[in-house]
Amino acid sequence: MxxxxxxxxxxxxxxxxxxxxxxxxxxxxxxxxxxxxxxxxxxxxxxxxxxxxxxxxxxxxxxxxxxxxxxxxxxxxxxxxxxxxxxxxxxxxxxxxxxxxxxMRAATVRALPKGRIGLLASPAVRLTGAFQAQFDAAGLVPVWPKDDAPVLALIRQVKAGQVTAGPAGGAALRRLAEDLAPECDHLLVACTELSLLTDGLMPRTWTDSMxxxxxxxxxxxxx
CATH class of the missing domain: 3.40.50.1860 (Rossmann fold)
Known part of the structure; x- marks a missing residue:
């Protein structure tokens, strides 16, 4: 190999x-x-x-x-x-x-269903347009949280070891997902710190870029 x-x-x-x-x-x-x-x-x-x-x-x-x-x-x-x-x-x-x-972006876009994709990601992913070209080519519409602050705060807490995998971390990510879900057809976890917390999400409603x-x-x- x-x-x-x-x-x-x-x-x-x-x-x-x-x-x-x-x-x-x-x-x-x-x-x-x-x-x-x-x-x-x-x-x-x-x-x-x-x-x-x-x-x-x-x-x-x-x-x-x-x-x-x-x-x-x-x-x-x-x-x-x-x-x-x-x-x-x-x-x-x-x-x-x-x-x-x-x-990682190309691999992720290939796996996503068509429609409006809600992104749980660092605000830097939005600010740099990291996924924009791939989304445009695939006919996908990105949907971002109305407020970046809670997502960024959770990412920083994971980096600092204040939030870890387990019930509390899963519940924190689930709350962010529930806020975004009504605006989109499918969720994308596009931050590897958040990948640690996906056990709290409902199955088949999300894709993890990891x-x-x-x-x-x-x-x-x-x-």
Whole structure:
């Protein structure tokens, strides 16, 4: 199987969750049946939220480009990044390596049903138009929360370890989903911190971009 390089550090819990989901996605009978991953877990990536929302702080792009080069040298045959917001810096990653980049946004849009899609995501995803081109091409209509503040607050609480997976975290995400659901046909969880809290959501009413990226990683590695 072909090894996939993971650009991590944009939330260590999200990187761990990605690895757990990749392991769970493979019906392995032995160690050798699992997907080979080369993980660059770099907590030194500058804050995407500070840069994209607050307009301050260092540029994450050069750091992510350096990580892409490191993973290429380490033997990865494709790159993937479990952070929707950080896809604002995909051009720098693509410029730094000739490896295929498994774009989380493209994988997600392929999995979505047609209609109005309510996004539970960092406000930076909206402000940068991270999904806009893919949504337009697929004929999807994004629907955003009327107030970004509760979503951003929950993301920051997860990053700080104040909210974790479990009943309380699931209930917090469910409240945000219930506020948005009447305005849309389907929900998209497009923040890997929020991916930790999806146990509280009703089944079959939502898609998680993390799951979509996992499917692409497994398909590439096993091709």
């Amino acid at each position: 072909r090894p996939v390089g993971i650009l991590g550090g944009m939330g260590p819990e999200a990187t761990i969750l990605l690895m757990q989901k990749v392991l769970a996605a493979v019906p392995a009978q032995d160690d050798a049946d699992h997907i080979p991953l080369i993980v660059h877990q770099n907590p030194g990536v500058p804050s995407r939220i500070r840069r994209l929302i607050d307009g301050v702080g260092d540029d994450p792009g050069p750091v992510l480009a350096g990580m892409a080069r490191d993973l290429t040298r380490a033997g990865a045959q494709a790159l993937a990044m479990p952070c929707n917001t950080a896809h604002a810096y995909a051009p720098q990653i693509l410029a730094a390596s000739d490896l295929p980049f498994l774009d 799951d979509c990226l996992v499917a692409d990683i497994v398909a590439f590695a096993r091709a």
